[in-house]
Amino acid sequence: MKRNLLLTPGPTKVPPQLCAVLGQPIIHHRTPEFQDNLKTVVQGLKDIIQTKNDVYLLASSGTGGMEAAVVNILSPGDTAIAVDSGKFGERWVDLCRTYQANTIVHKVPWGKAPTAADIKKLLAAHPEAKAVYITLVETSTGVVTDVKSIGEVIKHSKALLVVDAVSGLAVEDLQADAWAVDMVVSGSHKGLMLPPGVAFISASSKAIAMINACPTPRLYFDLREAKKALDKTDTPFTPAIGIIIAMVESLRMIKHRGLQNSFKHFAHLAEGTRAGCKAIGMELFPDPACASIALTAVKVPAGIDGEQLTKAMRDTHGISIAGGQDQLKGKIIRIAHMGAVEESDILVGLECLEKVLQDMGHTFARGASLTAAQKAFNTAAKV
Amino acid sequence: MKRNLLLTPGPTKVPPQLCAVLGQPIIHHRTPEFQDNLKTVVQGLKDIIQTKNDVYLLASSGTGGMEAAVVNILSPGDTAIAVDSGKFGERWVDLCRTYQANTIVHKVPWGKAPTAADIKKLLAAHPEAKAVYITLVETSTGVVTDVKSIGEVIKHSKALLVVDAVSGLAVEDLQADAWAVDMVVSGSHKGLMLPPGVAFISASSKAIAMINACPTPRLYFDLREAKKALDKTDTPFTPAIGIIIAMVESLRMIKHRGLQNSFKHFAHLAEGTRAGCKAIGMELFPDPACASIALTAVKVPAGIDGEQLTKAMRDTHGISIAGGQDQLKGKIIRIAHMGAVEESDILVGLECLEKVLQDMGHTFARGASLTAAQKAFNTAAKV
Numbered sequence: 213m214k215r216n217l218l219l220t221p222g223p224t225k226v227p228p229q230l231c232a233v234l235g236q237p238i239i240h241h242r243t244p245e246f247q248d249n250l251k252t253v254v255q256g257l258k259d260i261i262q263t264k265n266d267v268y269l270l271a272s273s274g275t276g277g278m279e280a281a282v283v284n285i286l287s288p289g290d291t292a293i294a295v296d297s298g299k300f301g302e303r304w305v306d307l308c309r310t311y312q313a314n315t316i317v318h319k320v321p322w323g324k325a326p327t328a329a330d331i332k333k334l335l336a337a338h339p340e341a342k343a344v345y346i347t348l349v350e351t352s353t354g355v356v357t358d359v360k361s362i363g364e365v366i367k368h369s370k371a372l373l374v375v376d377a378v379s380g381l382a383v384e385d386l387q388a389d390a391w392a393v394d395m396v397v398s399g400s401h402k403g404l405m406l407p408p409g410v411a412f413i414s415a416s417s418k419a420i421a422m423i424n425a426c427p428t429p430r431l432y433f434d435l436r437e438a439k440k441a442l443d444k445t446d447t448p449f450t451p452a453i454g455i456i457i458a459m460v461e462s463l464r465m466i467k468h469r470g471l472q473n474s475f476k477h478f479a480h481l482a483e484g485t486r487a488g489c490k491a492i493g494m495e496l497f498p499d500p501a502c503a504s505i506a507l508t509a510v511k512v513p514a515g516i517d518g519e520q521l522t523k524a525m526r527d528t529h530g531i532s533i534a535g536g537q538d539q540l541k542g543k544i545i546r547i548a549h550m551g552a553v554e555e556s557d558i559l560v561g562l563e564c565l566e567k568v569l570q571d572m573g574h575t576f577a578r579g580a581s582l583t584a585a586q587k588a589f590n591t592a593a594k595v
Numbered sequence: 596m597k598r599n600l601l602l603t604p605g606p607t608k609v610p611p612q613l614c615a616v617l618g619q620p621i622i623h624h625r626t627p628e629f630q631d632n633l634k635t636v637v638q639g640l641k642d643i644i645q646t647k648n649d650v651y652l653l654a655s656s657g658t659g660g661m662e663a664a665v666v667n668i669l670s671p672g673d674t675a676i677a678v679d680s681g682k683f684g685e686r687w688v689d690l691c692r693t694y695q696a697n698t699i700v701h702k703v704p705w706g707k708a709p710t711a712a713d714i715k716k717l718l719a720a721h722p723e724a725k726a727v728y729i730t731l732v733e734t735s736t737g738v739v740t741d742v743k744s745i746g747e748v749i750k751h752s753k754a755l756l757v758v759d760a761v762s763g764l765a766v767e768d769l770q771a772d773a774w775a776v777d778m779v780v781s782g783s784h785k786g787l788m789l790p791p792g793v794a795f796i797s798a799s800s801k802a803i804a805m806i807n808a809c810p811t812p813r814l815y816f817d818l819r820e821a822k823k824a825l826d827k828t829d830t831p832f833t834p835a836i837g838i839i840i841a842m843v844e845s846l847r848m849i850k851h852r853g854l855q856n857s858f859k860h861f862a863h864l865a866e867g868t869r870a871g872c873k874a875i876g877m878e879l880f881p882d883p884a885c886a887s888i889a890l891t892a893v894k895v896p897a898g899i900d901g902e903q904l905t906k907a908m909r910d911t912h913g914i915s916i917a918g919g920q921d922q923l924k925g926k927i928i929r930i931a932h933m934g935a936v937e938e939s940d941i942l943v944g945l946e947c948l949e950k951v952l953q954d955m956g957h958t959f960a961r962g963a964s965l966t967a968a969q970k971a972f973n974t975a976a977k978v
Contacts, residue, residue, distance in 0.1 A: 216622055223836060226620050234837065235618020237609050238790045239599055240915045271656040271792055272815065273833040279815045310814045399833075407621045407837035409654055409792040431693045432655065432662045433815075450656040450782075452835070453606060454617065454790035532623045 215530030219561045221351040221379055221507045222274075223401040223408055224551035229465065230405055233458040241453050247445045249457050254442070256463030260381060260403075260471060261396050261414050263388035268438035270411045271452040274378035274399035277411030278307055280433040281374050281395050284423045285343050288312035293334050293344040293371070295326045298352035299537050300376055304345040311428065316341065322353045322540065325502035328361035335369050342422065343372040343394075349380030352537050354498045354509030354546060356384050360391045367392035372419050378402060378411075382466055383478045383506045383550045394419040400455050403506075404462045405551040409452045415439075478505040480589065481549035481558055486510075488562040488585035489547075492569065492576040497544045507548040509536075513574050518542045524568045531564045555589050598913030602944045604734035604762055604890045606784040606791055607934035612848065613788055616841040624836050630828045632840050637825070639846030643764060643786075643854060644779050644797050646771035651821035653794045654835040657761035657782040660794030662690055663816040664757050664778050667806045668726050671695035676717050676727040676754070678709045681735035682920050683759055687728040694811065699724065705736045705923065708885035711744035718752050725805065726755040726777075732763030735920050737881045737892030737929060739767050743774045750775035755802050761785060761794075765849050766861045766889040766933045777802040783838050786889075787845045788934040792835045798822075861888040863972065864932035864941055869893075871945040871968035872930075875952065875959040880927045890931040892919075896957050901925045907951045914947045938972050 218225040226234070239245055250269070257267045270276055282304075286292055292313040294304040297320035308315040316338055320326050331344060344366055349356050359375055366373045372394035377386055381396070382403035388396050394416040401408035415423060415435060423435050431437075437448040466474060482505040486496060494510040496503055503509075512518040519542045522535040536544040547561055562581040570578060601608040609617070622628055633652070640650045653659055665687075669675055675696040677687040680703035691698040699721055703709050714727060727749055732739050742758055749756045755777035760769055764779070765786035771779050777799040784791035798806060798818060806818050814820075820831040849857060865888040869879060877893040879886055886892075895901040902925045905918040919927040930944055945964040953961060 216620060218621075218623060220623050222833070223621055223623060231618045231620055235614045237599060237614055238601075238606055240601060240603050240606060240909075241791075243909065243915070271654075272659065273654045273835070275832040276655065276659075276815045307814055310812050312812060401833065401836075407835065408624075408833045409835035409838065429693050429695060431690055432659045449658040450605070450784065450791045452656070452790065452792035453784075454837075455792065526623075526626065532626070 217531045217557060217560060219547050219553065219557065220532045220534050221402070221546055221548040221550065224405060224548060225553065226407060227405055227552040230458050230462055233461050234407070234454060238453045238457070241447070241451055246453065249460050250445055253456055253459045253463060256459070256467065257412055260463070260466060261388045262386065262390065263396070263414050265388065265414045265416050266420070266439060266442060267412055267414045268435055268442055269447055269451060269456065270413065270433065270438070271409065271449065272411045273408045274397065274411055275303060276433065277378070277397040277399060277413050278303060278376055280413055280435055281397050282307040282311050283428050283430040283433055284426055284435045285372060286311055286313040287426060287428045289314055291316060291338050291341045293318060293331070293338060293341050295320060295344070295346045297324065297326060297347065297355060298322055298350035300347045300350055300352065300378070304347070304376065308345065323355060323498040325355050325357050326362070328358065328365045331362050332365040335365065335371060339369070341371045343374050345374045346376070348375050348377040348386055349384060349504045349506045351379045351507060351546065354504055354507050355502050356380065356504035356506070359386060359393060363391035363393055372422060379550070380504065380506050382471070382474060384504060385475050388414060400459060402550050404459060406455050406458055406462055410455045410459065478549055481553060481555065482508060484555065484585040484588040485547055485549060485558050487588035488558070488581035491580040491584035492566060506550045507546050509544050509546045511544055512542070513569070516569065516572050516574055518545050521545060521568055521572065524571070525564050529564045529567070531561055533561065558585060600914045600940060600943060602914060602916045602930050602936065602940065604785070604917055604929055604931040604933065607788060607931060608936065609790060610788055610935040613841050613845055616844050617790070617837060621836045621840070624830070624834055629836065632843050634828055636839055636842045636846065639842070639850065640795055643846070643849060644771045645769065645773065646779070646797050648771065648797045648799050649803070649822060649825060650795055650797045651818055651825055652830055652834060652839065653796065653816065653821070654792065654832065655794045656791045657780065657794055658686060659816065660761070660780040660782060660796050661686060661759055663796055663818055664780050665690040665694050666811050666813040666816055667809055667818045668755060669694055669696040670809060670811045672697055674699060674721050674724045676701060676714070676721060676724050678703060678727070678729045680707065680709060680730065680738060681705055681733035683730045683733055683735065683761070687730070687759065691728065706738065706881040708738050708740050709745070711741065711748045714745050715748040718748065718754060722752070724754045726757050728757045729759070731758050731760040731769055732767060732887045732889045734762045734890060734929065737887055737890050738885050739763065739887035739889070742769060742776060746774035746776055755805060762933070763887065763889050765854070765857060767887060768858050771797060783842065785933050787842060789838055789841055789845055793838045793842065861932055864936060864938065865891060867938065867968040867971040868930055868932060868941050870971035871941070871964035874963040874967035875949060876957070889933045890929050892927050892929045894927055895925070896952070899952065899955050899957055901928050904928060904951055904955065907954070908947050912947045912950070914944055916944065942968060
């Protein structure tokens with residue numbers, strides 16, 4: 213009976229309550245019953261995005277939602293500022309360049325976050341910019357962006373603030389309306405604890421005006437059609453029915469815990485995970501000032517191959533964590549605590565990490581990570 | 596305990612065997628275990644498409660797959676021939692026009708199929724055409740296209756033959772290689788008996804050469820990236836993991852019955868359904884010469900509102916069939932027999948249809964549709 217514990221930064225583990233819904237026969241999408249589900253989901257998504265803006269649902273993974281945030285706003289030659297602080301920031305750059313925008317790339321060293329001051333300077337240098345594309349949680353590095361302060365410097369400009377919150381939504385606080393975020397893109401398979409296959413995107417009135425004025429050809433991701441459909445509680449094309457219906461329950465679970473409690477819960481998990489890793493000689497990779505509570509990225513001890521470590525945890529013990537990407541390949545591991553992850557999952561993950569590190573010849577006090585995590589869990593305010 | 600029987604032309608009913616798989620926790624997609632699933636699915640899809648060509652998987656509904664077949668082939672000003680014989684043919688036209696192709700629209704009256712002679716003439720008039728876009732089963736009218744004879748007239752031209760087989764794959768025979776079909780687009784939620792959320796598309800070497808030469812900007816639906824990923828048993832972006840894993844079982848079920856037996860099975864269901872409808876005064880809508888075995892579209896008796904009929908069947912009796920669209924609204928009903936539909940489902944559907952027709956004041960011999968269907972089912976060769 214092989215274990216299958218996902219501590220990966222997406223997809224995240226699907227809890228039994230949601231598996232039960234996913235295993236039910238689907239209903240047709242052109243029915244009042246499905247419309248009730250759609251209405252509940254759209255309202256639930258507005259609640260977690262903390263917005264009164266429209267939220268459109270797309271049958272795609274997160275990148276499809278990101279593409280929608282580009283093809284509906286930019287046309288060739290338009291200026292866009294894209295923040296690249298890791299793999300997902302790179303995706304904004306790729307999208308902006310693919311659609312022939314004049315792409316101003318703001319490179320941030322891996323492990324650091326862009327600052328509001330940086331964005332202010334860039335906007336002053338490029339007042340014609342139509343949008344600034346940022347990433348809420350850069351999972352490749354474990355960094356969270358200070359969206360609030362960036363919102364402050366963008367809100368009086370003509371540019372939209374577009375946030376990739378595929379990772380981080382319902383995990384890190386993101387107050388779209390209060391922080392002047394024009395578009396939030398996210399998906400079903402991280403904070404929402406469901407399989408991948410649904411993306412969603414919010415749009416402020418400022419964004420909608422730009423969407424309506426944008427001449428870039430698009431059909432599947434055309435948010436003008438998504439808006440028309442939403443106004444009739446519909447989707448322009450066949451939606452990912454199964455996942456949307458399960459999202460009713462996922463959003464109910466999140467609401468039941470409460471958003472503020474969720475943020476505390478993930479901070480609590482992060483604290484325990486980091487204490488555990490530190491106790492066996494694994495230091496946090498990102499600058500602690502901008503380390504996200506959605507995942508813990510830590511450096512692999514000297515002499516240990518991070519790729520081999522994650523492979524052994526997965527193939528021998530059935531616990532999936534993530535390794536490093538690109539220049540971090542083999543050098544860090546990433547343990548996610550998003551979605552349905554609980555204290556016990558972290559303890560199981562750390563125990564396995566110790567086992568494999570020991571097998572690989574790393575020297576440390578066996579049990580130290582568990583003791584440290586347990587202590588942190590018991591000290592920190594519980595949710 | 597409200598019944599929920601889908602006799603709609605997509606989504607179709609999800610059988611219990613597939614619900615069971617859909618209700619299992621997902622695994623991560625960057626694992627050897629998922630790669631095994633992906634390999635099996637790609638091979639299974641090749642088998643039902645009857646091709647040795649590449650098959651790419653996309654996380655989208657069918658329209659996303661159709662968009663991929665346009666943005667990877669056409670650039671602005673390129674000539675494309677789009678056959679419009681109903682709502683799904685219209686979608687090819689919309690896509691070609693959206694992406695600024697010189698779109699030659701071949702309008703076919705609703706209920707009729709395009710002929711090879713028509714296409715031959717069009718190709719002679721537009722030898723520069725890069726592609727001919729057709730629809731295997733036009734569900735809005737219940738018509739199947741003779742892909743084989745159209746393939747004959749296209750194969751020696753420079754144009755690609757692109758078939759929307761979202762409806763009809765694994766229901767109607769479609770021999771992609773033998774009939775010289777360059778691209779077949781389909782999805783998870785019709786013949787494959789799964790929820791919507793996965794599209795897939797095959798590409799011949801002639802298609803791949805055009806994909807590689809096409810300068811149209813695209814990222815999410817970029818088939819060059821899909822090919823690179825497929826060659827490493829991967830997908831360029833996060834796949835719809837849950838549905839893909841369930842597709843292993845869906846394809847196994849189809850293989851177990853055998854493709855040829857499936858075609859016979861659906862012909863058999865069509866025969867019974869049509870006999871049943873005829874017995875209570877409902878004539879086939881499409882030209883019988885091109886009526887698809889994927890669904891039965893029949894005219895509603897004079898004085899009966901088809902919209903009200905389908906609504907009553909669904910809301911009062913829990914049986915979903917489809918009404919007519921556009922000019923056929925209220926005038927026809929459509930009973931699908933794709934995917935997991937069995938004789939008993941058709942009998943239950945006809946019984947309900949009789950009940951509602953009687954309530955609506957239609958005069959006919961009560962029980963006549965059941966007797967006729969039963970007779971046809973028992974006469975026709977059983978699978």
